[in-house]
Every structure is written in C-alpha cells, then in structure tokens.
Amino acid sequence: MAELTIGRMATLYGLHRSTLYEAVDKGRVTAGFNGKGQRVIDLSEMLRVYGEPPSSHTPALQNPTPNNSPSPDASQAPDTYALLAELVEINRQQANRLEGLESEVRQLREEMRRLPAPPPPDKPAPPLRDFGDVLKRFEDRTRQ
Structure with a gap:
C-alpha cells in the first residue's frame, strides 16, 4: 500500500502531527523511513489503528468548537433586561464606594505630609x- 509522511498522514486523517509521533513512540503505529530519510507510515497501518480516513477532501478538525451561543428568545428578554439593570446598579454602587475610598486616601496622604519629620540620627x-x-565595632556592641 501507499506510504505517506507523518505530516501528510496527519492531514489526511485530520490529526495533529504530534498525535501521530506520540502513537509511533508508544508503539501503537509502526513507522519506517523512506529513501529521503523521512518517517513514513503505511496506509494499511493507519487503517488498522484509526480506520478509514474521513471522506471529505478538507481535513477534519481534531476538536471542533461547538456552537453553544443561545439564540435570542422573546421569553429571555425580560430576564436579560432585569439582570442588566441590576448590574448597572451594582456598578453605580461600586463607583460611589470607589470615590469615597479615593477621597479617604487623599485625606490620609495630607495627614502624612503634616506629620513632623523624624529626628536625625545622633552621630553617624x-x-x-x-x-x-568591623571586629572592633562588633566587640563594642557585644559589651554593651
């Protein structure tokens, strides 16, 4: 049967190349080398392990993303509006609280500026x- 490189076989089956390399490393799929030194897998080996390749000409995605977006529904609209109104109110409350905290921080900074400076050290x-x-200073400190 036909032998294809790992990359082309992955494209044919809609798999990622690393998946096929992992299968070869673990011994699930047998791979050989062609005349150019490239790793190739026989199509019969892929049929044994993965079955028939997908019939479409375009490679299938390994993990297609499902479309889970809910369709707009007239019955959901009032709930959505109520939820949105509640979120807007929470946002207003948080903004008011933030303004209060910012003014408190400003006030504390002003108080810090008015505090007297610390006294300078006695003698450096x-x-x-x-x-x-160094040894003399250490001995002086340990005697005190």
Whole structure:
C-alpha cells in the first residue's frame, strides 16, 4: 500500500502531527523511513489503528468548537433586561464606594505630609576601612 509522511498522514486523517509521533513512540503505529530519510507510515497501518480516513477532501478538525451561543428568545428578554439593570446598579454602587475610598486616601496622604519629620540620627558611625574596624565595632556592641 501507499506510504505517506507523518505530516501528510496527519492531514489526511485530520490529526495533529504530534498525535501521530506520540502513537509511533508508544508503539501503537509502526513507522519506517523512506529513501529521503523521512518517517513514513503505511496506509494499511493507519487503517488498522484509526480506520478509514474521513471522506471529505478538507481535513477534519481534531476538536471542533461547538456552537453553544443561545439564540435570542422573546421569553429571555425580560430576564436579560432585569439582570442588566441590576448590574448597572451594582456598578453605580461600586463607583460611589470607589470615590469615597479615593477621597479617604487623599485625606490620609495630607495627614502624612503634616506629620513632623523624624529626628536625625545622633552621630553617624565612622566608615569601616578594614576587617579590624568591623571586629572592633562588633566587640563594642557585644559589651554593651
């Protein structure tokens, strides 16, 4: 039977190439090499594992997205409007609360600016020049 490369076989069956490579690695499908060094799978092997390829000429999607969008219905319209009105009211309440919180933050920042500055440190420590200075400072701290 005909041998096709893994990519072409995947297109024919509507699978992803990685699915076929995984099947070959796990031993479910036997693959060989053609004269160009490409991995090929015999069509009879694919028939054994996956059955007949889809009859359409276009490759089938592996996981097609179903159309779950609800159709507009006259009976759902009042519920939708009520829900929308409720959401608008919640949005207004949140906006009012946000304005209150923003004004509180402004007020707290003003109070922070009015606080007195912290006092400067008494006397800065002299810079350390070598390890002896570090050791001396450590000993002075442990004696206190």
